Amino acid sequence: MPGADAPLPVLETDVAIIGSGGAGLMCALHAAAADPRLSITIVSKGAVGRSGCTRMVQGGFNAVLGEGDSLESHFRDTLEGGHYLNDQELAWTLVNEAPRVIQELEEQFGCLFDRTATGELDLKPFGGQSFDRTVHRADQTGLEIMSRLRDQVFRIGARELEDWRALDLLFDQHGELSGLTVLDTRSGQAAVMLARVVVVATGGSATMYRIAAPAREKTGDGVAMCYRAGLELRDMEMLQFHPTGLVAGTSALTGTVLEEGLRGAGAQLRNRLGERYMERVDPERLERSTRDVVARASYTEIVEGRGTPAGGVLLDISHLGAAEVERRFGEMAARTRLIGADLAVGPVEVSPTAHFHMGGVVIDPDCLTSVHGLLVAGEDSGGTHGANRLGGNGVAESTVFGARAGETAAAIIGGRGLYMPEPELVAASVERAYAPLRREGGQPPFALTDRLKDTMWVHCGLVRTREGLLQAREQLAELAKESSRVAVAGPRDANPAWQQAIDLESQLTVARLIVESALVREESRGAHFRADFPERDDESWLRAIVVERGRDGEPELTTRPVELTRLATGGRMLEQA
Amino acid sequence: MTALAVEIERSDSEARRHFTVEVGEPTMVLDVLLALQRTDASLAFRYSCRVAMCGTCTIRVDGRPVLACRTPVLLGADGLLLEPLAGLPVVRDLIVDTTPFSTAWRSVEPWFTPRADAEPRVLAADDPSREAIESGLDCISCGACWTACDLAGAEHRFLGPAALNRAMTLAADARDGARDRRLRLVSQEGGVTRCHYIHGCSGACPKGIDPAASIRRLRRWSIGAGR
Ligand SMILES: Cc1cc2nc3c(=O)[nH]c(=O)nc-3n(C[C@H](O)[C@H](O)[C@H](O)COP(=O)(O)OP(=O)(O)OC[C@H]3O[C@@H](n4cnc5c(N)ncnc54)[C@H](O)[C@@H]3O)c2cc1C
Ligand code: FES
Numbered sequence: 001m002p003g004a005d006a007p008l009p010v011l012e013t014d015v016a017i018i019g020s021g022g023a024g025l026m027c028a029l030h031a032a033a034a035d036p037r038l039s040i041t042i043v044s045k046g047a048v049g050r051s052g053c054t055r056m057v058q059g060g061f062n063a064v065l066g067e068g069d070s071l072e073s074h075f076r077d078t079l080e081g082g083h084y085l086n087d088q089e090l091a092w093t094l095v096n097e098a099p100r101v102i103q104e105l106e107e108q109f110g111c112l113f114d115r116t117a118t119g120e121l122d123l124k125p126f127g128g129q130s131f132d133r134t135v136h137r138a139d140q141t142g143l144e145i146m147s148r149l150r151d152q153v154f155r156i157g158a159r160e161l162e163d164w165r166a167l168d169l170l171f172d173q174h175g176e177l178s179g180l181t182v183l184d185t186r187s188g189q190a191a192v193m194l195a196r197v198v199v200v201a202t203g204g205s206a207t208m209y210r211i212a213a214p215a216r217e218k219t220g221d222g223v224a225m226c227y228r229a230g231l232e233l234r235d236m237e238m239l240q241f242h243p244t245g246l247v248a249g250t251s252a253l254t255g256t257v258l259e260e261g262l263r264g265a266g267a268q269l270r271n272r273l274g275e276r277y278m279e280r281v282d283p284e285r286l287e288r289s290t291r292d293v294v295a296r297a298s299y300t301e302i303v304e305g306r307g308t309p310a311g312g313v314l315l316d317i318s319h320l321g322a323a324e325v326e327r328r329f330g331e332m333a334a335r336t337r338l339i340g341a342d343l344a345v346g347p348v349e350v351s352p353t354a355h356f357h358m359g360g361v362v363i364d365p366d367c368l369t370s371v372h373g374l375l376v377a378g379e380d381s382g383g384t385h386g387a388n389r390l391g392g393n394g395v396a397e398s399t400v401f402g403a404r405a406g407e408t409a410a411a412i413i414g415g416r417g418l419y420m421p422e423p424e425l426v427a428a429s430v431e432r433a434y435a436p437l438r439r440e441g442g443q444p445p446f447a448l449t450d451r452l453k454d455t456m457w458v459h460c461g462l463v464r465t466r467e468g469l470l471q472a473r474e475q476l477a478e479l480a481k482e483s484s485r486v487a488v489a490g491p492r493d494a495n496p497a498w499q500q501a502i503d504l505e506s507q508l509t510v511a512r513l514i515v516e517s518a519l520v521r522e523e524s525r526g527a528h529f530r531a532d533f534p535e536r537d538d539e540s541w542l543r544a545i546v547v548e549r550g551r552d553g554e555p556e557l558t559t560r561p562v563e564l565t566r567l568a569t570g571g572r573m574l575e576q577a
Numbered sequence: 578m579t580a581l582a583v584e585i586e587r588s589d590s591e592a593r594r595h596f597t598v599e600v601g602e603p604t605m606v607l608d609v610l611l612a613l614q615r616t617d618a619s620l621a622f623r624y625s626c627r628v629a630m631c632g633t634c635t636i637r638v639d640g641r642p643v644l645a646c647r648t649p650v651l652l653g654a655d656g657l658l659l660e661p662l663a664g665l666p667v668v669r670d671l672i673v674d675t676t677p678f679s680t681a682w683r684s685v686e687p688w689f690t691p692r693a694d695a696e697p698r699v700l701a702a703d704d705p706s707r708e709a710i711e712s713g714l715d716c717i718s719c720g721a722c723w724t725a726c727d728l729a730g731a732e733h734r735f736l737g738p739a740a741l742n743r744a745m746t747l748a749a750d751a752r753d754g755a756r757d758r759r760l761r762l763v764s765q766e767g768g769v770t771r772c773h774y775i776h777g778c779s780g781a782c783p784k785g786i787d788p789a790a791s792i793r794r795l796r797r798w799s800i801g802a803g804r
Contacts, residue, residue, distance in 0.1 A: 248603055
């Protein structure tokens, strides 16, 4: 492979931020604010500020700002929604800092959120919440937030490596974090980046499912690279399905999300027989129930034969009147018209869609991990949302913890030097990335990616059983074997097929950890539903499943009791020391 | 399913240009590209969100700059011609280097600057500046307007519609403290006076923004502000 064996270029920086979503850009801005002299490098697999899911946030951002609302209430909703699997200190940090971040976004960065005629923030209702607290800008909230953060990043003048992907974390011979390997996907050139502090913010992954919502880049790279580096991951079995993904045949529009606010505003779900099945499943909250409940209800309708021929159920908000739907959900309506339906005037076919990974790297409220100098923020981290994330808590998480990571980075950098990475680590990482280009005779990754998505959808999706999971385990092992024969003919510059081959490796790693964790959890909680253990079992399972890479390279799983530091199950607030 | 002939402008003159693809309903141009990638794995194109939010899938379809993810393929059409955006250097196949676009954007100092002199103020639903700001929000930096504008795309002597539209949304914002400075910036050579109101940009914007109207507003204000 031309150039691959020549000495690699070496870049240096104080803070290397991997990912340019809400967490990555907030991190950059807060690190720069804390210490303007820091050199900051943003490594972004897609366009800076225009890749990832923060930008795709339609619905909005939960923060306690309305009169009569309280932090305690938001906290309680978050834990109830998370079925008490949450790391309560992370959840509390989220709830406590979300209002300040909204204020910063508006007053410092100029975001324009919807307000009422009297000037108050227009707070909309979302699923699973006891109070209307979702800040938004129509149905384009993430676009407004990310565009304004992106503009601010121009101001601080960070080094931006756009269309560069991070490959692996690097360590020196004593195990000190020294930086990472990176790949410029436009030129195909790999490089070593030495960094005092590395922040992983690649936005997790939920892309290894047949029907899925997230952006292309989100293939679990950050989580997989942390796993390979020996960090602990938690709650990997907790993968959220959004109840209302579009059904659009073979188009890539399939799985894209019709936003949560629709159900908040009174949209109804019906099966093919016209039956409003949420009346059966959750008569009190109906469609405004939490995502896990609604998604599983729809899934059950579909697999039990009460869905539409195309495999969906019907979402209808037309009773609001076309003009009102247009005003409040214009982009959603426009999208449905592309596929020959129209949300403004009638029902639209939807299916649950893989959406968000609650699981991820174990962090503390300052985004610190067990590796000195390595921080993780946003969807790559685990624990904040427990077994199910509330709509509107995702962008809150990425911005709140992104900001904290930036501050932490500035605070700890004094104690960190630049360390020379072990050459074998560099070589192995680069070799792995280039391998598909160097192989001959194999196939491109597409068919394997499809099979991975089918396996996960069928055997490790909304309803799981031991048998199904064992099948998934077997199929993933076979896929892993076959993936080591994937070959892409080149060229190496700007080659999406090659990049997808690298993506597949991360996706397979994460998928395996999801399956292994799902096998261990013999109960049902939040997003994780075991048909063979359909009840939640607090007695035995108020525990997080933690996985790390064992000495033999195989996943090692343990469980750890959830610490009820602030709120007991059943909702009793505990005294704070 | 119907067969559709597709021609793609490739960087490598040896690479395959002509394809036939089976399309059903609904099919976006992005779906066509994803299908063709399986026939020819070396095909280079860019996308991320699939839902008109990231602005990275912009290409020319039958000569018009559009978002591939937002452009349905008409069944029964004669064929499709797919080309990279004009006015930007080609990286490979349908991928272009958007640096000139972002350099222009950056040069209007697109970041909000809170006013130092006043309490932060809020814009109520009926605040007059909201209408102007909102008319220009939701730009996804897709570059369609850049390509559609001869002065920006072809000649690179103009800041271009998107950057000026962004400047307008800031100048309209009573909360922003850098209005005078920004109005001076956009009044320089290559700024608002360069626009000849051919309206190529407004016709091309996939988000329904009217950058020509934004530029007109901005020009009015910049005259008012004096140089
Ligand atoms: C369609 C959709 C709608 C949503 N709606 C809502 C909502 O209404 N409210 C809400 O609260 N949450 C919502 N969410 C969830 C929310 O988007 C996420 O919780 C959050 O934005 C994740 O932020 P992040 O910064 O961690 O990652 P992201 O914003 O996803 O950013 C990830 C970044 O990492 C980069 N990256 C990935 N891999 C690499 C690599 N190897 N090297 C370098 N860079 C890499 C990507 O290019 C991207 O820049 C939604 C999600 C989706 C998919
Ligand atoms: S893929 Fe994002 S705008 Fe088309």
